[in-house]
Amino acid sequence: MALRSLAGWLLAAGLACPSALMAGGRCIDNCATIPKGAQPAPPGTYINQFIAVQAGKAETDDFVLYKHMWYRAGIELGPLGRFQLGLIARRLPSVPFPVVIETSGNAELDETRREVVVAMLRISGFDDPSRVIVAYPIAEGLYGDEAYRVYNGILFGGFRGGYSGGFGGGFGGGFGGYFGR
Numbered sequence: 001m002a003l004r005s006l007a008g009w010l011l012a013a014g015l016a017c018p019s020a021l022m023a024g025g026r027c028i029d030n031c032a033t034i035p036k037g038a039q040p041a042p043p044g045t046y047i048n049q050f051i052a053v054q055a056g057k058a059e060t061d062d063f064v065l066y067k068h069m070w071y072r073a074g075i076e077l078g079p080l081g082r083f084q085l086g087l088i089a090r091r092l093p094s095v096p097f098p099v100v101i102e103t104s105g106n107a108e109l110d111e112t113r114r115e116v117v118v119a120m121l122r123i124s125g126f127d128d129p130s131r132v133i134v135a136y137p138i139a140e141g142l143y144g145d146e147a148y149r150v151y152n153g154i155l156f157g158g159f160r161g162g163y164s165g166g167f168g169g170g171f172g173g174g175f176g177g178y179f180g181r
Helices: 002-013 045-063 079-094 107-123 144-155
Strands: 099-102 132-135
Touching (some): 079 107, 107 132
Parallel strands (some): 099 132
């Protein structure tokens, strides 16, 4: 009985229900509209969706023939370009991505390169020239100073940001031991 009178006194004083939830002297239950048994998304749901989107964007880069893959900036693929095109030809039937040829800025050269790639894919058994396009790749390249820092970070264990490497931890702070350790 004492508990009931205490609860009634707290409700009457507005202490059991914050004033923001009071309506006409009664406490509003904001959870009343949630279906019984509803659960929040499991931990990691949204971050895993973000990671999946980023992985999909990164996978599109597997289907790009960059300018440096052409022998002497011409119309013949160099060794790396032929290797890349072989990898592309194996996976192309099972993915939705287009084959992207990085544009050289010369429309005539770009079209000739496109025809070369279409012909090579046709030899591999893939006959859909509409999926071979000339465009700028989505992935951005690295400038020389950035490439040096990334390479040293991988080579000397750990990506710590700033100028890190094998010189006693470098200087600059950063990402903790991103690439290992």
